[in-house]
Amino acid sequence: MAELVKTLDIYNVIRRTMGCMDNEVMRHGEITAYIFYNMLLAEGIYTDIELGEYTLIGMLHDVGIIKTGFKNKSGVADYETNNVWAHSVYGYLFLKYLSPVEDKADLILYHHLPYYLHSRIKSKYLKVTEYLTLADQMDVFMRMGGQGMEKDYFVKQADIKFSAKALELFQQAQARFHFLEKLKTNQYIEELQELFEHVALNEKTKKGFLEMLVYAIDFRSQQTVIHTMSTKTFAVELGRLLRVPTMDLQALYYGALLHDIGKVAIPTAILEAPRRLTDKEMQVMKAHVVITDKILRGVMDPKIVEVAARHHEKLDGTGYPRGLRGEDLSQLERIIAVADILSALYGKRSYKDSFPPEKIKGILQEDADGGRICPKVVGVAISNFDQIIQHYEKERDVTMERYIEINNQYESIYARFKTFET
Ligand SMILES: [Fe+2]
Ligand SMILES: [Fe+2]
Numbered sequence: 536m537a538e539l540v541k542t543l544d545i546y547n548v549i550r551r552t553m554g555c556m557d558n559e560v561m562r563h564g565e566i567t568a569y570i571f572y573n574m575l576l577a578e579g580i581y582t583d584i585e586l587g588e589y590t591l592i593g594m595l596h597d598v599g600i601i602k603t604g605f606k607n608k609s610g611v612a613d614y615e616t617n618n619v620w621a622h623s624v625y626g627y628l629f630l631k632y633l634s635p636v637e638d639k640a641d642l643i644l645y646h647h648l649p650y651y652l653h654s655r656i657k658s659k660y661l662k663v664t665e666y667l668t669l670a671d672q673m674d675v676f677m678r679m680g681g682q683g684m685e686k687d688y689f690v691k692q693a694d695i696k697f698s699a700k701a702l703e704l705f706q707q708a709q710a711r712f713h714f715l716e717k718l719k720t721n722q723y724i725e726e727l728q729e730l731f732e733h734v735a736l737n738e739k740t741k742k743g744f745l746e747m748l749v750y751a752i753d754f755r756s757q758q759t760v761i762h763t764m765s766t767k768t769f770a771v772e773l774g775r776l777l778r779v780p781t782m783d784l785q786a787l788y789y790g791a792l793l794h795d796i797g798k799v800a801i802p803t804a805i806l807e808a809p810r811r812l813t814d815k816e817m818q819v820m821k822a823h824v825v826i827t828d829k830i831l832r833g834v835m836d837p838k839i840v841e842v843a844a845r846h847h848e849k850l851d852g853t854g855y856p857r858g859l860r861g862e863d864l865s866q867l868e869r870i871i872a873v874a875d876i877l878s879a880l881y882g883k884r885s886y887k888d889s890f891p892p893e894k895i896k897g898i899l900q901e902d903a904d905g906g907r908i909c910p911k912v913v914g915v916a917i918s919n920f921d922q923i924i925q926h927y928e929k930e931r932d933v934t935m936e937r938y939i940e941i942n943n944q945y946e947s948i949y950a951r952f953k954t955f956e957t
């Protein structure tokens with residue numbers, strides 16, 4: 536079967552998503568990843584797949600800040616110097632419980648742990664973590680123009696903040712590849728693109744990285760945590776029942792998974808508002824679908840983009856953002872619209888409980904009769920209601936378990952890190 540989503544697409548979606556959250560954070564991730572990649576290349580013992588995975592981890596090393604937030608004005612400098620443990624622990628937990636590279640999650644957990652404390656921890660990945668730590672600090676140093684850090688910081692801090700061996704490898708890599716020069720000309724962006732064009736991660740790994748990204752974004756708000764997963768489950772299940780071809784089912788899966796990724800740019804206060812939104816807040820909220828479009832267009836397969844970008848469109852033209860009409864909307868786009876509504880009706884929100892099945896069916900039927908959503912899709916949803924819900928409840932339980940596990944683990948790991956400070 537043709538490949539619907541390529542490794543390069545995954546990288547680009549991660550890059551654009553982080554850029555929509557904060558451009559400086561994205562740049563920091565990208566440059567750290569690039570320095571890290573050059574060091575690994577200079578060491579010369581890694582396979583292409585390992586290089587690809589490590590570079591993606593480099594890109595995502597600060598992903599925990601999606602949850603912890605930061606002061607926008609001082610951006611990277613803020614979260615990389617104040618309270619570094621919070622984002623390290625969340626990033627670690629996201630990687631460990633939600634990603635396909637859970638064994639390498641230690642890299643993120645320890646990326647701010649000073650080298651002199653490494654004797655107090657155990658990890659198979661300490662050596663590589665030392666490289667990531669140095670790459671990270673190099674970019675922070677360059678970013679701050681040396682302000683607040685001494686000129687000879689890297690000489691003085693060798694074997695204290697980071698390992699002297701990592702510094703040596705950095706210098707070797709620079710002597711061989713002259714990568715610092717490429718940072719100045721933005722040539723590094725092309726090189727990273729080439730790397731991911733060349734590396735072929737398997738389907739499971741690609742899906743896993745995207746699922747982790749999406750889940751990390753949803754994790755800011757309890758109410759959205761299961762929404763994405765349930766929309767995805769409903770959409771794929773409806774697609775299957777409607778016998779859409781396998782390739783389209785894949786497009787539906789990816790489109791549903793990514794449909795609310797634009798929420799990365801919506802303030803948590805609006806996502807979490809314990810009431811119905813005001814008109815003004817609703818306008819902000821509605822922008823999420825425009826941002827989803829912006830992130831995916833030109834990167835993902837057009838079918839995936841349209842599934843994601845049109846999930847709030849209605850057959851009668853009353854939807855958003857474009858007010859498209861029935862004749863513009865494909866079967867896949869009609870399916871996701873129903874899946875999204877079903878997820879909202881069945882899910883609990885801070886201002887409402889889950890509706891009982893009869894009420895949900897009634898609302899769907901009314902929307903179909905009113906010409907807003909597809910009667911054929913709704914018909915299938917209603918006649919297979921119990922089966923669809925059963926499927927969903929299984930998925931929901933798995934998602935909730937992981938959510939609870941991450942929250943529980945956070946407290947205890949964070950407490951352990953605090954003891955390192957004394
Ligand atoms: Fe960090
Ligand atoms: Fe960082």
Ligand SMILES: [Fe+2]
Nearest residue numbers: 794795824846
């Ligand atoms: Fe949405």
